[in-house]
Amino acid sequence: MKRIFTILIPVLLIAALIGWRLHANKVQAQSLTSDKGRGASSVAAAKASVQDIxxxxxxxxxIESPQTVKLSPKVAGQIVMLALHEGDAVHRGQVVAKIDDTELQATVRKQIATVEQAQARLLQAQATQNTVGVGVGTQIQQMAAGVAAAQADYAQATQTYNAQVASADAAVADAQSKVGVAEAQIANAQAGVQSAQANYNNASTQLVRQTNLLQQGAIAQQDADTARTTAAVQKGNVDVAVAQLSSAKASLASAQSQLDSARHQAQITRTTGKTTIASSATKVTQAKAMLRNARANTTQPAAYRANLVALQADVASAQADLTNARAQLAQTSLISPIDGFVSARYADPGTLAxxxxxxxxxQGLREVWATIAVPQEQIQHIIIGQNADVTVDSLPGRKLAARVIQVNPSGDPxxxxxxxxxxxxxxxxxxKPGMFARVSLVTQTFPHVTTVPPEAVQTDAGGSFVWVVTPDSKLQHTPVQTGASNASAVEIVQGVTPGTQVVTVSGGRLKDGQQVSVNSPTEIGGKGGKGGGKHHRAQ
Structure with missing residues (x-):
């Protein structure tokens, strides 16, 4: 909805400006017509002048932030600490959220005990290396304890796998729901485009009809201008509807991306969980095998040395499990990677993350971005490093300096x-991200050129011309060659020199050599002045 308003507001402002200009010319023309009965025809005129276009x-x-980071946990669990809200400041390295680590703390303690048990078994075996058969009963007890520990690990891995799979499946279902909503939005937007296009086609037909009637002299210029304005407004409505459709398609793409990501995450969860369960099952099998070996009471030195190797492997495996458990415990704390502020909060304490x-x-705020859409007829005038002026409605009176840092060489087809x-x-x-901004860039400058008001230039079969008012107040049909232009001035390359007086508004038809009286002639700017042409674009 906000994007629609940002598109409609400039369009409505342009339409209002065109209507005001047409009304002003009409009032002035009516005033001049009322003077026709008092002698020479009355006209309004202006002097050609030198200025910059x-x-x-x-x-x-x-306004948007160049740094946007979404923090998500690497382990599942209940959120026990989340005190920050939207707008709160954060610093790099700050703990911003905490996941319940009760189970992982227990896992770490359990793995510490397992390491100690494995080391004790190894030390015991090494101490009795030369005394075959001594402590066989103790070794059997240790091996039995190893089997119990491996079976507990297997049960824990199975429970964790089931919880993670349930969470991943819920995320997939939520993403599928978002895709359905986005598809419905696209259908509505497509209907809007068709409606707007139909209105624009009708307005274009009316414009062609009015233009033909104007050429036949059957209607006034104002009627043709009104039809042209109506067509322009309807064209703007088509652009708005197309923008809405593009936005809906972007929403669908985002929702589909979320669905694909959720499905991928679910697959990863299943694969990882199954691997962990399989590893735990293998450890159970190994522990049982070691218990059988201990019970077999093998007295051969070679077999005893092999048992020492197996015990050393147990110590290494237990230490690796302890390292992994500590790493998972550390992941229960979510750390801010940037200096900035909280732009969105998606969960509350107590939620299962x-x-x-x-x-x-x-989001970071030391530098902010403003992204604009530039039409193809203007893009060749925009370069990286170019300066621009930015104003923000919520910061009245401030003109902010900006510079172009990126120009996408590929346009939207x-x-x-x-x-x-x-x-x-x-x-x-x-x-702040989300603020509405107005951006202005200078695209072209034509210094010190001869100019006349746009309304002074007319066109006939021979091309462009102006009505020059001679020193003896007579009209002279003067062909001209025009150049650059903006909303307030047209460059005259050939045909008129600075100081020449040209007609801008008349109360009736003009002809070459006609005697006229000039009402309040004015100059447009002066030598060295500047005209401000503007190309408006809604984003």
């Missing part, structure tokens, strides 16, 4: 727009 491209954007499901979203990204320093933290 500056064309700018203006559009809107949303699962790997891959974000708990917090963090649907809209023919190119994505351009600008960076702004935000040392004081005044700019």
């Amino acid at each position: 500056v064309n700018t491209f203006q559009t809107t954007a949303n 699962s790997p891959g499901s974000p708990i917090l979203a963090l 649907a809209s023919r727009d190119f994505t351009v990204r600008l960076a702004m320093n935000n040392g004081d933290g005044a700019l």
Whole structure:
């Protein structure tokens, strides 16, 4: 909805400006017509002057953060600490959330005991290496304890696997629901595009009809201008509907990506869990085999040395399990990797968190970005490093400096727009992600050119021309060659010199040599002045 408003507002402003200009010209023309009966025809005129023509491209954007991090746990468990909320500041290395580590603490203690038991068995075997048969009963007890520990590990692995699979399946179901919602949004957006296109086609037909009637002299210029404005507005509505459809498709792609990610995570969970269970089962088998060996009371030295090797392997395996348990315990603390603030909170204390499901979203603010869409006719004037002015409605009176840091060389095949990204320093933290911004870039400058008002230039079968008011107040049909232009001025390359007075508004039809009286002639700017041409673009 917010994106729709950012598109509609500039379109409505342009339509209002065109309507005001047409109304002003109509009022002035009516005033001049009322003077026709008092002698020479009255006209309004302006003097050609030398000034700069500056064309700018203006559009809107949303402030966004270049650093967005979604923190999710690597282990499943209940959230026991999560005190931060949206807007709270965070620092690099700060613990922002804590997962219940009760089971993992118990696992670490258990693995410590297992290591100690394995080391004790090894020391015992080494101490009695030269005394065959001594302590056989003790060894059997130790091997039995090893079997019990391995079976406990197997039971724990099975329980953990079942819990993780249930969580992963729930994430897949949630992602599938989001895909369904996104598909429904696309259907609605497509209907909107068809409706807007139909209205635009109708307006285009009306414009063609009105243009033909104007050429036949059957209607006033204002009627044709109104039809043109209506067609432009309907074209804007089509652009809005297309933007809505693009947004809906992006939402579907995001939802589908989440579904694929959830399915992939579920597959990883199953594969990892099955591997862990299989490893635990193998350890049970090995422990039972060692117990059988101990009970066999083998007295051969070679067999005894092999038993020592097996006990050493037990110590190494127990130490590896202890290292893994401590690593999982450390993963119950979620650490902020950046300095910034909390932009979103997805869970609350007491929630069962699962790997891959974000708990917090963090954003950095030292530098912010503004991403704009530039039409293909303007993109050749935008380069990396180019400066721009940015204003934000929520920071009135401030003009912010920005620079172009990225220009996507590939345009959108649907809209023919190119994505351009600008960076702004935000040392004081005044700019926040999501703020509405207005961006202005100078695209072209034509210094010190001869100009006349746009309404002074007319067109006939011979091309462009102006009505020059001679020193004896007579009209002279003067062909001209035009160049650059903006909303307030048109460059005259050939045909008119600075100081020449040209007609801008008249109360009736004009002809060559006609005597006229000029009402309040004005100059447009002066030598060295600047005109501000603007290309508006809604984002």
